[in-house]
Amino acid sequence: MASSDTSRVPDAGSGQIRQTLPVKAGAGAYDILIGAGLLDAPASWAGLPESAHGVIVTNEVVGPLLASRLMRGLAGRHARLSVLELPDGEAHKDWATLNRIFDHLIQQGCDRRTVLYALGGGVVGDITGFAAGCYMRGVPFVQVPTTLLAQVDSSVGGKTAINHALGKNMIGLFNQPLRVVCDLDVLHTLPEREFAAGLAEVVKYGPIADAAFLEWIEAHAHALRQRDPEAIAHAVRRSCEIKAQVVGADERENGLREILNFGHTFGHAIETATGFGTWLHGEAVACGMGLASALSARIGLVGVDVERRLAALLASFGLPMRPPQLPPQTWLELMRRDKKAHAGLIRFVVLEEVGRAAVRPVADELVIDVIRAAA
Amino acid sequence: MASSDTSRVPDAGSGQIRQTLPVKAGAGAYDILIGAGLLDAPASWAGLPESAHGVIVTNEVVGPLLASRLMRGLAGRHARLSVLELPDGEAHKDWATLNRIFDHLIQQGCDRRTVLYALGGGVVGDITGFAAGCYMRGVPFVQVPTTLLAQVDSSVGGKTAINHALGKNMIGLFNQPLRVVCDLDVLHTLPEREFAAGLAEVVKYGPIADAAFLEWIEAHAHALRQRDPEAIAHAVRRSCEIKAQVVGADERENGLREILNFGHTFGHAIETATGFGTWLHGEAVACGMGLASALSARIGLVGVDVERRLAALLASFGLPMRPPQLPPQTWLELMRRDKKAHAGLIRFVVLEEVGRAAVRPVADELVIDVIRAAA
Numbered sequence: 001m002a003s004s005d006t007s008r009v010p011d012a013g014s015g016q017i018r019q020t021l022p023v024k025a026g027a028g029a030y031d032i033l034i035g036a037g038l039l040d041a042p043a044s045w046a047g048l049p050e051s052a053h054g055v056i057v058t059n060e061v062v063g064p065l066l067a068s069r070l071m072r073g074l075a076g077r078h079a080r081l082s083v084l085e086l087p088d089g090e091a092h093k094d095w096a097t098l099n100r101i102f103d104h105l106i107q108q109g110c111d112r113r114t115v116l117y118a119l120g121g122g123v124v125g126d127i128t129g130f131a132a133g134c135y136m137r138g139v140p141f142v143q144v145p146t147t148l149l150a151q152v153d154s155s156v157g158g159k160t161a162i163n164h165a166l167g168k169n170m171i172g173l174f175n176q177p178l179r180v181v182c183d184l185d186v187l188h189t190l191p192e193r194e195f196a197a198g199l200a201e202v203v204k205y206g207p208i209a210d211a212a213f214l215e216w217i218e219a220h221a222h223a224l225r226q227r228d229p230e231a232i233a234h235a236v237r238r239s240c241e242i243k244a245q246v247v248g249a250d251e252r253e254n255g256l257r258e259i260l261n262f263g264h265t266f267g268h269a270i271e272t273a274t275g276f277g278t279w280l281h282g283e284a285v286a287c288g289m290g291l292a293s294a295l296s297a298r299i300g301l302v303g304v305d306v307e308r309r310l311a312a313l314l315a316s317f318g319l320p321m322r323p324p325q326l327p328p329q330t331w332l333e334l335m336r337r338d339k340k341a342h343a344g345l346i347r348f349v350v351l352e353e354v355g356r357a358a359v360r361p362v363a364d365e366l367v368i369d370v371i372r373a374a375a
Numbered sequence: 376m377a378s379s380d381t382s383r384v385p386d387a388g389s390g391q392i393r394q395t396l397p398v399k400a401g402a403g404a405y406d407i408l409i410g411a412g413l414l415d416a417p418a419s420w421a422g423l424p425e426s427a428h429g430v431i432v433t434n435e436v437v438g439p440l441l442a443s444r445l446m447r448g449l450a451g452r453h454a455r456l457s458v459l460e461l462p463d464g465e466a467h468k469d470w471a472t473l474n475r476i477f478d479h480l481i482q483q484g485c486d487r488r489t490v491l492y493a494l495g496g497g498v499v500g501d502i503t504g505f506a507a508g509c510y511m512r513g514v515p516f517v518q519v520p521t522t523l524l525a526q527v528d529s530s531v532g533g534k535t536a537i538n539h540a541l542g543k544n545m546i547g548l549f550n551q552p553l554r555v556v557c558d559l560d561v562l563h564t565l566p567e568r569e570f571a572a573g574l575a576e577v578v579k580y581g582p583i584a585d586a587a588f589l590e591w592i593e594a595h596a597h598a599l600r601q602r603d604p605e606a607i608a609h610a611v612r613r614s615c616e617i618k619a620q621v622v623g624a625d626e627r628e629n630g631l632r633e634i635l636n637f638g639h640t641f642g643h644a645i646e647t648a649t650g651f652g653t654w655l656h657g658e659a660v661a662c663g664m665g666l667a668s669a670l671s672a673r674i675g676l677v678g679v680d681v682e683r684r685l686a687a688l689l690a691s692f693g694l695p696m697r698p699p700q701l702p703p704q705t706w707l708e709l710m711r712r713d714k715k716a717h718a719g720l721i722r723f724v725v726l727e728e729v730g731r732a733a734v735r736p737v738a739d740e741l742v743i744d745v746i747r748a749a750a
Binding site: 027095099102103106107109111112133134135136137138159161164166167170171172173174252253336337339 | 481509628712
């Protein structure tokens with residue numbers, strides 16, 4: 001991947017340094033802001049539409065902690081600014097919760113110029129982005145990710161969705177936000193398990209796109225676990241850069257973008273089979289990356305050393321590497337529903353070397369072999 | 376409006392003449408085919424993607440009549456072609472029905488290349504277009520409108536939606552089809568009431584965009600009521616031309632396109648207040664056009680002769696011109712939810728002269744006056 005094209009911009013409001021990272025998406029473009037103390041800094045929101053209605057969509061855990069800070073940052077931008085708290089968790093990323101957003105918007109008299117702010121993790125971001133894409137056939141929205149996973153992955157790139165009982169993220173849209181605002185301060189209060197799940201998606205960018213970044217993560221694994229601010233800032237920035245480059249080259253996942261799903265074909269099957277929310281998304285992806293590395297080795301693309309190296313790093317973050325016990329047919333059936341599948345063939349993101357990934361169809365027997373070996 | 380840019384293309388399959396009308400929509404473009412005998416003619420479908428899965432989405436009334444003809448036309452194009460029959464009627468244009476489409480697509484193992492065919496009236500077209508926009512974040516679809524209203528209005532322009540209990544078409548997308556195929560033969564079996572409702576949307580194009588077309592409709596009102604094939608063909612063609620021109624200039628309803636909603640602000644309020652399906656959409660729009668004309672006269676833009684002329688024409692088609700009895704506050708509240716509203720002001724499409732429309736905010740008192748006078 002090409003190197004960084006971020007720029008350092010002094011934040012007029014607080015005197016702090018923040019990073020601005022541009023993302024190209026289809027015909028449009030938007031910025032990712034990364035820095036400390038962004039939530040309540042008016043400069044983070046400058047230039048966004050100042051329409052009559054603003055709605056902060058959050059959840060019952062994040063809202064009480066952070067909504068008031070965001071409201072301070074947005075002060076004066078909307079004549080009416082309301083907060084909607086959704087239930088927390090992947091199990092609620094469904095139509096019923098989506099409809100609560102629509103109810104709120106209609107009851108508040110929100111029109112087509114209303115701006116939605118998605119304040120929360122991946123679930124809040126996914127469901128709010130989908131709601132924004134559909135309410136009155138589309139209103140603008142801003143991603144304000146408050147988990148590591150959302151900052152480095154789900155808030156960037158415009159994928160939005162809800163789950164269907166029969167498959168994860170089956171119903172959704174490509175819908176780009178006006179801006180992504182990553183306040184690094186909020187990561188310090190994340191529960192241990194959620195922080196580790198976020199690190200899984202950080203690790204992902206190494207094997208698929210940047211061998212040097214993987215080495216950096218390995219060298220700074222302790223600092224990352226300790227949430228060292230410098231280490232976190234670099235991890236978020238480099239992850240967003242890689243994601244922005246991949247997405248900029250392929251907004252609608254016709255090719256290159258699929259590599260971002262490394263570990264996700266297995267991971268989504270784990271999430272669906274165990275019930276949304278039992279495994280955190282990042283945990284399922286970590287386990288899935290282990291399986292996908294093993295699959296890459298099994299079909300002779302990389303050595304088993306690559307598989308072992310990744311598994312060791314992920315396990316050192318406390319991530320679960322052992323897949324759940326499921327009958328082989330269940331695995332195959334769940335994975336055949338993957339959105340990368342074409343005409344029944346299961347396609348996997350595999351590693352061709354450390355730092356380079358590709359998508360390949362793989363025979364069912366090999367897949368089952370690999371799952372058996374890991375169980 | 377500029378005149379026609381249609382072209383006559385001999386249909387290789389049947390020797391019949393069909394019209395091809397190009398529509399420009401954002402970065403893309405697609406064709407409307409208009410003619411007799413198109414459903415089962417393979418030439419109508421040539422050039423569309425021949426992916427593994429095709430799904431005909433229809434309803435329990437249209438399906439038994441026409442699905443087999445469409446299946447003949449599509450023969451050989453998809454390895455698996457299935458038919459999904461939804462319940463009939465505007466009352467079912469909701470999430471529950473939308474979810475039946477998703478259930479079917481997942482159960483059939485439909486992937487991202489699956490093509491959906493919306494075979495039916497406006498409800499089937501709206502809900503199928505929305506489903507296509509969301510399933511796996513978007514699969515291609517084709518509009519196959521089988522009512523006059525859908526052929527002249529709802530199938531063209533890429534607006535898709537479902538209703539929310541609190542407002543019509545509140546949840547939806549701009550999602551353009553790959554093609555629109557208008558088979559004129561199917562109009563001959565439409566129930567009287569539905570055919571008349573379609574004529575309301577044909578009439579609409581005269582006052583908002585083409586005074587000569589309004590005169591033509593008046594001169595051919597008898598032929599249209601009798602469903603004379605030549606008269607219907609011209610009405611469908613000219614309506615689609617005007618709609619395509621307006622939509623081509625403003626895909627996402629930022630300005631010009633709003634004029635297509637002439638009569639719809641009142642009409643949607645009628646539909647919501649009386650329960651979706653009690654009034655047919657075209658009936659509510661007819662009554663709404665009467666009210667919008669009266670409003671145009673009331674604020675001094677046109678004479679009362681225009682209001683009377685339109686009301687006479689619409690009434691001659693058997694369309695209801697008397698609004699339902701609702702308290703003034705109910706009218707205002709329902710209309711304030713209109714998607715054209717900005718910051719609480721109700722905006723109406725009004726006539727500046729016959730053949731030219733504009734959007735204006737109107738004071739509540741004047742609106743209530745006009746409704747009272749018509750009741």
